[in-house]
Amino acid sequence: MADRVTMGDVARRAGVSTKTVSNVLRGAPGASAATRQRVLEAVAALDYRLNPSASALRSGRRGSITLAIPTLQQPLYAALAEELMRAADDTAVILELTSGEAEREQEILAGSWARRSDAAVLVPRGLDPASWPIAERAQLKAPLAIIADSGPPDVPRVTCPPEAQVELVAAHLLTLGRRRIAVVGSSSRADRWTEACARGLRAAGLRVDTEAVVRVDAPDGLLGGVEAVARLMHVGTGVDAIVCHNDALAAGAVSALRRRGARVPQDVAVVGRGDTESAVFATPT
Template sequence: MASRPRIKDVAEYAGVSPKTVSNVINDFEHVSEHTRAAVREAIDALGYRVNLAGRQLRQGRTGMITLAVPELDVAYFAELAKHVMAAADRHGRTVLLHQTGGVRERELAALHGFDAQFTDGVILSPLSLTPRDLATRDAHLPVVLLGERQAPGSADHVGIDNVAAAREATEHLLARGRRAIAVVGGAARGRQGTDGLRTEGYRSALRAAGAPVRQDLIVPVDAYHWQDGARAAAALLERRPRPDAFLCLNDHLALGALRALYEAGLRAPDDVDVTGFDDIEASRFSIPTLTTIAPDKRGIADTAVSLLIERIDQGRTDRGTTAPAPPAPPADRPDRAAPDGTAADHVVGHRLIVRESTGGCF
């Protein structure tokens, strides 16, 4: 097998020094157009390709970033991963995918970069990390958090306004005359995770409408899978009077709830309205199609990747020696700076998509 052409080979072919070839590759100034053309002709003739891995290692970087999420078989995370990989590719980065299972030890391993020689930074969606875990992380490793921020100032965070999104979905159900609205996947008051914030949005909408907040209609689940939604919805349907709407805190729960309605001989929206969260692809093909809150998944991915690369480029010219400096947020990004100025909360948009499960169109 022929050996891969090197800079030295290009230099000999073009009749210039290896340094000149390097200057042309890196688009440095002060190289004449005649010399630049000769080098480019040599590169094309020899089929030379820049060794990105070698360049990155010389810069103290791997060219890889890690995306750590709880479960890749949950459609939201799979779809988000697709967008993160596309965004990283546009920046010339490769993504290492890691599934934490929501287990604290695995999330801690991701938070500290596993073996730091393999990754330049981490995008992490944690479920089990404590505020102390996040506040005491290694400041030399750039980290962007997804989901819900647990420790303000610990790292940049990207997410939607879950309180506002759940309030909007609940207001839609109230506008349809629904009053016995059950929350599938709901949380007790004071909980700060995604479920807690979405449940608070639900409570807020009911209070604003003068409707009672019934604790018996706020139903927690063991996990956010299809079967958990089906079990919770089936139990709620046995109550008399039964709920007239389900606000499900993700689409998997909502699709499970639709199955429970079918098995009970009921229909959405004729008997019970059903809404979800996340706008996964299956929500557009269920029968009926599912009303849902659609987070801007591409916006989340693009923002997270851009932030992470800003941190890497600003603070890691020599791995492990300089803590990342906070990037200045672009003027068009709705950021809320943390009190200590070290990180910011980046809020990405969402929208309510009304489909057949609450009386909308296909």
């Protein structure tokens, strides 16, 4: 078996230093057009292939981004992964599924991904990022961003403020003539949306009873919506609209309501969150 061609072999054939070869292959400025041509001809002649692992060791960069999400069963998370991969272009995206477990999310916040990636994006569900100790954040050198409704002020965060969403929802429900509303969200410590939604709807003049605020342990799938409807029916809230934390919960709620003979949206209106493809093509949308 022939020995693997090295950058030194390319340098000797082109009559330049290995540093010059590295600069040319990285696209760095400085080499003349003639020198670049000799290097590229040597690369082609020797069929030289860059060793990504060795390159990462030299540069300190891994060429990848870690995306830590609870699950891929939630369409919103799958859509997020696709958009990040598209935006990253040639940069690899490593998916890490946390299952919404606080311990695994804590590991991400502490930088467990830094050994394999240059940056990370975390969508927390089991852990409240606002409680992340400042001392631990100070030790993390590589860039980390979170997608959450709340978080430490010194960590980059992407969010859509719940208050802005609730204003739209409240106006829509008032237009429909709905008055008694249920809110379905997550039982996670990281969830700030559910209470903010209930508070905002009440401020808009809608009735949201305490027993009509339902937090489920499985907020990423249809079963959570089915569970929420069962609990609402059990306590007899008599709501005429249900506002859900995401589209998957909304789809489960619609299915459960129909099985119980309720008409959607005539008897009970259901609002989702996320604008996923499944919601756009659902009936009703």
